[in-house]
Amino acid sequence: MLDLGFVRSNLELVEKKLRDRNADPALLLGDFRRLDAERREKITQLETLKGRRNELSERVGALKRQKEDASALVEEVRGLKETIDADQQAADAIDTQMRALLTRIPNLCRDEVPVGRSEEQNVEVKRWGTIPNFDFQPKPHWELGEQLGILDLERAAKISGARFAVYWGDGARLERALIGFMLDRHTREHGYTEVLPPFMVNSKSLFGTGQLPKFAEDLFHCIDPEGFEPGQYRDNDHWLIPTAEVPVTNLYRDETLDEARLPIALAAYTPCFRSEAGSYGKDVRGIIRQHQFQKVELVKFTRPEESDLEHEKLTRDAEAILEALDLPYRRMLLCTGDTGFSSTKTYDLEVWLPGQSLYREISSCSNFESFQARRANIRYKAKGGKSAFLHTLNGSGLAVGRTWLAILENYQQADGTIRIPEALVPYMGGQRTITPRAGASL
RNA sequence: GGAGAGGUGGCCGAGUGGUUGAUGGCUCCGGUCUUGAAAACCGGCAUGCCCGCAAGGGUAUCGGGGGUUCGAAUCCCUCCCUCUCCGCCA
Numbered sequence: 278m279l280d281l282g283f284v285r286s287n288l289e290l291v292e293k294k295l296r297d298r299n300a301d302p303a304l305l306l307g308d309f310r311r312l313d314a315e316r317r318e319k320i321t322q323l324e325t326l327k328g329r330r331n332e333l334s335e336r337v338g339a340l341k342r343q344k345e346d347a348s349a350l351v352e353e354v355r356g357l358k359e360t361i362d363a364d365q366q367a368a369d370a371i372d373t374q375m376r377a378l379l380t381r382i383p384n385l386c387r388d389e390v391p392v393g394r395s396e397e398q399n400v401e402v403k404r405w406g407t408i409p410n411f412d413f414q415p416k417p418h419w420e421l422g423e424q425l426g427i428l429d430l431e432r433a434a435k436i437s438g439a440r441f442a443v444y445w446g447d448g449a450r451l452e453r454a455l456i457g458f459m460l461d462r463h464t465r466e467h468g469y470t471e472v473l474p475p476f477m478v479n480s481k482s483l484f485g486t487g488q489l490p491k492f493a494e495d496l497f498h499c500i501d502p503e504g505f506e507p508g509q510y511r512d513n514d515h516w517l518i519p520t521a522e523v524p525v526t527n528l529y530r531d532e533t534l535d536e537a538r539l540p541i542a543l544a545a546y547t548p549c550f551r552s553e554a555g556s557y558g559k560d561v562r563g564i565i566r567q568h569q570f571q572k573v574e575l576v577k578f579t580r581p582e583e584s585d586l587e588h589e590k591l592t593r594d595a596e597a598i599l600e601a602l603d604l605p606y607r608r609m610l611l612c613t614g615d616t617g618f619s620s621t622k623t624y625d626l627e628v629w630l631p632g633q634s635l636y637r638e639i640s641s642c643s644n645f646e647s648f649q650a651r652r653a654n655i656r657y658k659a660k661g662g663k664s665a666f667l668h669t670l671n672g673s674g675l676a677v678g679r680t681w682l683a684i685l686e687n688y689q690q691a692d693g694t695i696r697i698p699e700a701l702v703p704y705m706g707g708q709r710t711i712t713p714r715a716g717a718s719l
Numbered sequence: 720g721g722a723g724a725g726g727u728g729g730c731c732g733a734g735u736g737g738u739u740g741a742u743g744g745c746u747c748c749g750g751u752c753u754u755g756a757a758a759a760c761c762g763g764c765a766u767g768c769c770c771g772c773a774a775g776g777g778u779a780u781c782g783g784g785g786g787u788u789c790g791a792a793u794c795c796c797u798c799c800c801u802c803u804c805c806g807c808c809a
Contacts, residue, residue: 281768320769324778331778334790338737347789354789372768512783513799533729658729664766 278379278652285313294385297392297613305382312378316371323364330357377508380484381491383618384648390622393612399625400612405596406605408629413691417632418682419563422448424693426714428564439561440553440568442678446714447705451684451697452571454704455677456546459573459598463674467594469544469575474524476547477517481510482527485653487619487645488519494554495519497568517550521574522671529578529655536659539667540579540587544674547572564678565637571677577670580657581647584668588644592624595640595674602698604683605629607636621646624672628679632686639679642672 284291288309292302333354340347391400409415422428427448433441444452463469477499483489488496490507498505499515518524525545534541549572560566575594579587592608599606611623620643627636650656650666658664688696695711702709 317769320778324769327779328777330789334788335738337789342737351789358789511799535729 278648279382279385280647280651281313281375281379284309284379284382291382291385295382297386298383298616299394299614300383305378307378309378312371312375316368316375319364319368319371323361323368326357326361326364330354330361333357373508380652384621384645386613386616386620387622387644390616391610391612392614394614396612396615398612399609399615402608402610402624404605404607405600406603406629408605409631409687411631411689411691415631415686415689416693417563418630418685421632421685421689421693421695422563422682424713425695425711427451427711430564438568440566442564442567447708447711448681450705451701451711452677452681454701455680455684456571456573458601458701458704459674459677459680460544460546462598462601463544463573463575463594467542467544467597469542469594472525472528472543472545474521474528474545474547475518476524476550477515478524478527479510479512480505480514480516481512482523482530482653483516484510485527485530486523486649487652488523491618495552497550497552518547519551520549520671521545521547521572522576525574525576526649526655526669526671527653530653531655533656533658533664534578534667536580536657536662539657540577540583542591543576545574545576546677547574564682567678570679573674573677575642575672575674578655578657579668579670581665581668584644584646584670587668588622588624588642588670591670591672591674592626592642595626595642595672598675598680599626599628599639601700602680602684603700604680604687604698606639617641617643619643619645619648621648626673626675628683630683630686632689637679637683638676639683640673640675643670645669645671 279291284306288306292306295302295305333350337347337350337354340350391398393399419428419430423430425448427445429443429445430441433443436443460471464471480489483496489505489510493505493507496519497517499517505514524547525543528543529541548569550569551567553566553568556566564570575591577584577587577591596606596608606626606628609625609627611625616623623641623643625638626640626642628639629635630637646668647666649669655667655669656664657667684698684701685695688698690696693713697705697709697711
């Protein structure tokens with residue numbers, strides 16, 4: 278959420294930045310100036326009346342204490358009541374309008390973010406690793422996984438539906454090995470503290486990180502007694518998390534952190550649940566796009582002046598995992614049109630998938646600056662200083678399911694077996710190869 | 720799920736209708752004192768919004784929402800959360 282005062286005094290800039298994002302300022306901002314003026318006028322009017330009421334009530338109290346007659350004053354205040362009630366309603370209504378307007382405005386991209394309409398305009402910042410050369414036709418992971426008997430999409434469809442996966446044997450172990458490997462790297466070498474949050478959150482949390490109200494249809498939400506009403510955020514309803522970003526960032530919702538504690542760096546493994554509404558027909562083969570996938574997420578809370586540096590470091594921490602696994606990747610700086618709603622600047626890491634001959638997103642690292650902190654009311658305060666909103670950042674470190682399939686495709690051998698990346702061998706109990714599962718006629 | 724107790728400012732903790740945004744203590748900040756520190760003493764210390772160039776003023780907030788009243792932290796309704804006991808259960 279942008280600050281109302283900021284929008285008021287930087288309206289032209291906000292409009293320009295929205296156009297950069299392919300958003301329509303007229304649609305998002307409406308007649309902002311008029312709404313803002315009207316809101317302030319209504320509030321001033323209401324508060325003047327309330328001041329009058331408070332003043333008179335105080336005098337009533339004074340008279341009554343002296344056992345004098347106050348009925349004339351009581352009558353006068355009673356007369357104010359109707360006007361105040363009406364003004365209150367009007368002020369509430371217009372304030373709600375303003376809040377709704379502000380909560381639907383996306384964050385503004387930083388100036389160094391390239392202006393562009395779609396992912397076509399994303400800029401490749403760097404490329405790492407050597408694309409493997411195969412003396413045979415490399416296969417996509419869905420063929421490899423099925424032949425090895427470690428990936429079972431058919432039974433997943435039976436027990437849960439499309440876009441789910443069952444992992445068997447070494448497939449399941451590889452997923453678990455990746456989770457352990459990533460968490461160990463981040464906690465032991467990159468300075469993150471591990472957290473294991475709930476996999477369900479309430480709507481207040483989803484508002485805090487920006488998924489609600491705009492992206493409700495992308496989420497799974499549980500059947501609670503009361504449904505979801507945009508604009509009303511409760512602390513007792515339940516939604517499956519689409520990413521650990523939500524529970525972890527909201528850990529500090531409505532808190533003021535001591536500046537000395539910053540930056541705070543947290544790493545969390547969770548499954549992630551996404552409805553994938555609107556992606557029908559997209560990525561239907563394999564496990565690229567699933568309703569449930571596992572992810573290790575990195576989240577940081579920083580002072581405003583250091584968020585930029587921490588963003589670079591966090592992105593490097595994610596890259597370090599790809600490098601440790603020797604998976605070729607490239608780093609993309611997303612253009613304005615492809616940058617997420619809450620982000621000011623996002624790097625995507627894309628891993629090379631030889632089975633499909635393309636780079637595919639495996640991590641997304643964003644700096645939200647104070648956008649989420651303002652929505653979630655997360656502040657920091659220096660000793661003796663004033664409290665202010667801190668900056669939040671996060672990135673995948675990495676998407677486990679996509680790392681799993683990247684390993685299958687990059688480490689496949691002519692006979693269809695999979696070599697285990699060196700760094701992962703200890704996590705696989707010393708095992709160096711994935712061979713067809715014994716008795717795996719599925 | 721049943722019964723009971725409770726939710727007050729960074730923390731502890733007073734406060735059952737009238738200058739209570741809220742006594743007091745602690746923490747923290749500034750100052751006096753001191754060679755320095757501690758102690759002691761003095762002062763300061765919530766947030767949002769509105770008016771204002773500013774100084775400052777107003778308004779709202781005592782878990783959330785609603786109600787009663789001229790006036791609510793205090794009374795009523797409702798929801799949420801925490802704790803204790805019982806039941807059920809991984």
